[in-house]
Amino acid sequence: MRRFEGYGVLITGAARGIGATTARRFADEGASVLVTDLDGARAAEVAEEIRAAGGVAHGLACDVADRAAVEAAVRAAVERFGALDVLVNNALSCHPDTELFEDQGDEEWERDLDITLTGAFRCARAALPELAKAGGRGAIVSVGSVNGEQDFGNHAYSAAKAGLASLTRTLAVHAAPRGVRVNLVAPGTVRTPVWDGREESLRLASAAYPLGRVGEPADIAAAITFLASSDAAWITGVTLPVDGGLLVSNVALRRALSGEG
Numbered sequence: 001m002r003r004f005e006g007y008g009v010l011i012t013g014a015a016r017g018i019g020a021t022t023a024r025r026f027a028d029e030g031a032s033v034l035v036t037d038l039d040g041a042r043a044a045e046v047a048e049e050i051r052a053a054g055g056v057a058h059g060l061a062c063d064v065a066d067r068a069a070v071e072a073a074v075r076a077a078v079e080r081f082g083a084l085d086v087l088v089n090n091a092l093s094c095h096p097d098t099e100l101f102e103d104q105g106d107e108e109w110e111r112d113l114d115i116t117l118t119g120a121f122r123c124a125r126a127a128l129p130e131l132a133k134a135g136g137r138g139a140i141v142s143v144g145s146v147n148g149e150q151d152f153g154n155h156a157y158s159a160a161k162a163g164l165a166s167l168t169r170t171l172a173v174h175a176a177p178r179g180v181r182v183n184l185v186a187p188g189t190v191r192t193p194v195w196d197g198r199e200e201s202l203r204l205a206s207a208a209y210p211l212g213r214v215g216e217p218a219d220i221a222a223a224i225t226f227l228a229s230s231d232a233a234w235i236t237g238v239t240l241p242v243d244g245g246l247l248v249s250n251v252a253l254r255r256a257l258s259g260e261g
């Protein structure tokens, strides 16, 4: 499939994990991809890998906490590719919870909200005027989490992801008359570098998933590209769980009730 021939795509936090795999998927389908990340060197490496595979990509350092850097990234996409058709908000910050809630610090809370939620707002604000020029194919896809829908710990990160679901709805309605769709994917546990060294946790987590495994970055990239594509032309404002059935199940309760322990 080459659904994105002639598209310009900007992805945040794309130096590794889900963002990097999504960048490769867009490029494989014909898009020109601006691979942005806090880690500009690694973003440049991902772009180089895409070019080596025959795709079109450029790497750029961009901290989504920095309004000027975000606006520069949008300008760079338009200057390099002639247009910006798709924005993928993927960057995140997630501090571990303190044992006692009252020990949570302002700084960690604010950082998680600033990168995960406000960062997506900054990018959407900068990109929207360009996406609105895309002749009806403009799309924003943000990466949320099952944490925005249910309790899995991580207070600030979860609040930020829930906020992202709300922003997706309000912005979808605002942007619809401008020909721009806005959607959210909410992944469950996905095997990315954030889980490095925690193989046993991933093995145990697999048992909580009705489909019997944790996710791979390609599972999420497939959903992101679907929502960005014309295949999703009549879908806007939704949160799509991509979670192996996690949110519709309660494996622990089912086991307890069936006496399996």
Ligand SMILES: NC(=O)c1ccc[n+]([C@@H]2O[C@H](COP(=O)([O-])OP(=O)(O)OC[C@H]3O[C@@H](n4cnc5c(N)ncnc54)[C@H](O)[C@@H]3O)[C@@H](O)[C@H]2O)c1
Pocket: 012, 013, 014, 015, 016, 017, 018, 019, 036, 037, 038, 039, 062, 063, 064, 065, 089, 090, 091, 092, 093, 115, 143, 144, 145, 146, 186, 187, 188, 189, 190, 191, 192, 193, 194
């Ligand atoms: N991996 C999972 O289990 C999982 C589960 C649910 C949701 N998600 C979501 O998927 C997305 C990607 O997760 P991942 O596991 O691939 O993460 P990751 O940590 O592997 O990659 C995230 C990238 O974001 C970059 N980044 C961090 N702060 C940034 C900033 N201020 N500006 C720009 N870039 C920044 C990092 O440098 C890194 O390259 C995130 O939105 C995350 O919340 C992941």
